Amino acid sequence: MNRFWKGIILPLFNTIKPEVIVEVGSFKGENTKNILSSYCSIYDAKLISIDPNPHKDFDLEYFNNEFGDNFKFFNSMSLDVLPNLIDYNAILIDGDHNWYTVFNELKTIEKNFNQDSFPFIILHDVSWPYARRDLYYDPDVIPMEFRHPYMKLAMFPGVEKLGKIGLNENLNNAIHENTPKNGVLTAIEDFIEDTSLDLAFYSINVFYGLGIICQNTEKNRRMILELFYESDMAGVLENIYLKDRFNKENVIKNNKSKIKSLNNSYDNLNNDFSILLDINKDLKSQLNDLEKNIDNLENNRDELENKVSELNSSLNSQNSLVKNLNKRIAEKDKDLAGLNDV
């Protein structure tokens, strides 16, 4: 809804000058801030915002302090608050995007409106993906008979089946689309068909679709079609498309140069690797030679040890021979001394 503020919603408000505005679905409060600062504070108009579970960035204190009596917030669901609101000139519906909620929001507005002026109803998500498919922020609050089977899976344009790639994969999306009582646009069409009031519905099919329901007068028809035309949404979209295209082209260019430098590094690494392979080969052959040398040295050592032990044993036998000889010499010396005495 935020994307339509400058191009469509503010110009509409500046033309119809609503004194009281209702906002269903505040989320981060971006549009809340737009309405308060660019419209309500200029025309002293009031804004009533409703959201049972606004985003953590929604700064209620700031809104209360900054805009005082011009702002009132209901931390509740639209269907609990709308029955008590009677006198407003414009309402923005961007809350729970399912048939049951939107149809009953519209029926409540119809029931409560002041006979003199039917409020301008501005609705978001009247095109793909929620035109013909329900979303449930809180499935438990939707009566069973109106709740379609749903899953937390993504939606892809032109594909009925939910899947892993696409939009809003973290939300409870109805598994089937294009069935009765399913989706925001279906709720609007069913409401227009059901009402006895003379109402018209206009829509613009960009940014998930913006629709306006108002009294079916020539003045309203001209004003809204002019707003749609002058908002130049096609131009806004083209701008986004071009920025996105150039961003992507830049990313591709950057990625190409990264790939080139990675390829260079890869070649360098390959060179280094082949040098290392050669060194490794060399070292292996040196190691081989060293191992052979060690084997030889070990063999030599064994031989030398054998020889030493052989020499030791021969030395031992020589020693005992010398000992024997010494003993015999001593005996002979003794014998000789005896003979000399005789």
Ligand SMILES: C[S@@+](CC[C@H](N)C(=O)[O-])C[C@H]1O[C@@H](n2cnc3c(N)ncnc32)[C@H](O)[C@@H]1O
């Ligand atoms: C798509 S966001 C609204 C975006 C906002 N309007 C903007 O333009 O930035 C939908 C919001 O609707 C709120 N929501 C869900 N169910 C709701 C209900 N039954 N009544 C009111 N708000 C509801 C969600 O909590 C969420 O913050």
